[in-house]
Amino acid sequence: MSGTARLTVNGNTVTAPLGQTVLDAALSGGIVIPQDCCTGQCGTCRCDLLAGHCDDAGTRERNSVLACQARVTGDVEFRFDPVPLEMKTTGEVRALRPLGGDIFELVLRVNKMVPYLPGQYVKVQFSGFPERDYSPTLTLEGLRELDEIVIHIRRYETGAVSPAIGTLIKPGTRFKLRGPFGHAFLRQGQGRLVMVSSGTGFAPLWAMAVAARMGQPGRELCVVASARDPQNLYMRPAMDWLVRQGVQNITLCASGASPLPPARQGRALAFLPALKAEDTVYACGAPDMVEAVKALALQADAAFYADPFYAAPPAKEPLARKLLNFIRPKPKSPVHNSIAKLEREFERRD
Numbered sequence: 001m002s003g004t005a006r007l008t009v010n011g012n013t014v015t016a017p018l019g020q021t022v023l024d025a026a027l028s029g030g031i032v033i034p035q036d037c038c039t040g041q042c043g044t045c046r047c048d049l050l051a052g053h054c055d056d057a058g059t060r061e062r063n064s065v066l067a068c069q070a071r072v073t074g075d076v077e078f079r080f081d082p083v084p085l086e087m088k089t090t091g092e093v094r095a096l097r098p099l100g101g102d103i104f105e106l107v108l109r110v111n112k113m114v115p116y117l118p119g120q121y122v123k124v125q126f127s128g129f130p131e132r133d134y135s136p137t138l139t140l141e142g143l144r145e146l147d148e149i150v151i152h153i154r155r156y157e158t159g160a161v162s163p164a165i166g167t168l169i170k171p172g173t174r175f176k177l178r179g180p181f182g183h184a185f186l187r188q189g190q191g192r193l194v195m196v197s198s199g200t201g202f203a204p205l206w207a208m209a210v211a212a213r214m215g216q217p218g219r220e221l222c223v224v225a226s227a228r229d230p231q232n233l234y235m236r237p238a239m240d241w242l243v244r245q246g247v248q249n250i251t252l253c254a255s256g257a258s259p260l261p262p263a264r265q266g267r268a269l270a271f272l273p274a275l276k277a278e279d280t281v282y283a284c285g286a287p288d289m290v291e292a293v294k295a296l297a298l299q300a301d302a303a304f305y306a307d308p309f310y311a312a313p314p315a316k317e318p319l320a321r322k323l324l325n326f327i328r329p330k331p332k333s334p335v336h337n338s339i340a341k342l343e344r345e346f347e348r349r350d
């Protein structure tokens with residue numbers, strides 16, 4: 001495809017080569033659309049199509065497309081909601097407490113304040129571990145200081161990072177943080193808010209629910225928080241707070257076994273109210289649950305924002321380790337021990 005077209009983003013127009021992705025074409029013209037993965041997974045670059053046409057590469061949801069996948073095919077106009085600029089900082093773990101089941105609350109003290117919108121996520125690399133995405137939230141009492149990021153983390157036995165929570169990752173552990181990213185953040189609006197979570201998907205839900213209650217108190221709010229294991233229904237105190245603030249449509253549920261009342265047994269989907277076109281729906285947590293809620297929301301023509309907690313891709317083998325494997329000497333050769341020592345060092349750093 002050759003030729004050019006006019007690409008307008010948030011009122012700024014650039015000349016874009018036909019066939020280029022909207023994200024790249026905008027960037028070549030000096031317009032930065034928020035982005036993270038550039039593979040169509042994180043949703044950070046989702047933009048509303050205001051006029052014209054593009055090849056949406058199968059990413060269309062109502063009137064929005066993913067700018068990192070959609071391609072320019074003619075004159076076209078987009079808009080995205082302004083978000084805080086991506087930044088980097090460092091800090092150390094200030095506090096850690098178990099919240100029940102496999103869930104922990106970590107309070108991270110940051111050296112620079114990190115502006116984010118409730119529902120966005122950040123990337124944290126604890127010293128000696130690979131980077132992971134986490135959704136800043138509040139303590140279950142609804143608190144955080146300005147120099148803090150609060151996260152709820154679930155421990156996965158086979159994970160590269162979460163099994164170290166409470167052992168190698170503890171108060172005093174240093175970290176690097178960058179962000180914020182994500183498109184599933186709370187917006188102002190009319191109509192009912194429906195928020196659904198599974199597991200620690202409750203973290204972004206809680207951040208949004210508190211902000212919604214404080215900032216849009218007249219708006220009806222419906223919350224469904226779920227977990228497979230009843231032990232992981234760590235959000236009970238937060239749900240009690242929502243009840244005290246007048247939120248009536250609240251369900252806590254566990255699918256794996258019968259939980260203590262008032263929690264109910266069953267999957268989140270079973271307790272979702274019938275969705276309407278005026279609703280704004282947020283689904284956070286397990287990707288299959290998020291997809292199922294999305295199908296129902298799109299069917300009802302409701303606005304939908306997804307925050308799927310995809311597992312991080314497996315770490316790439318560092319070049320130095322690849323070289324070591326290539327030149328690996330026979331066991332017991334003179335250099336064997338020093339290479340084994342180097343490998344142990346790589347493992348420690350990974």
Ligand SMILES: Cc1cc2nc3c(=O)[nH]c(=O)nc-3n(C[C@H](O)[C@H](O)[C@H](O)COP(=O)(O)OP(=O)(O)OC[C@H]3O[C@@H](n4cnc5c(N)ncnc54)[C@H](O)[C@@H]3O)c2cc1C
Nearest residue numbers: 133134135152153154156159160161162200203309310311
């Ligand atoms: C946008 C976004 C926001 C996120 N926010 C949070 C958050 O606030 N709190 C939080 O706890 N996590 C969150 N996650 C997930 C988090 O980034 C990690 O994927 C998770 O903590 C596991 O990391 P790990 O290094 O322990 O396991 P990994 O080394 O990444 O995974 C190893 C194995 O653990 C298991 N595993 C990992 N993740 C999952 C999963 N989600 N479901 C089932 N099995 C899994 C799988 O068997 C996987 O192969 C978020 C993810 C994304 C994409």
Ligand code: FES
Nearest residue numbers: 036038040043068
């Ligand atoms: S940057 Fe486009 S989906 Fe992640």
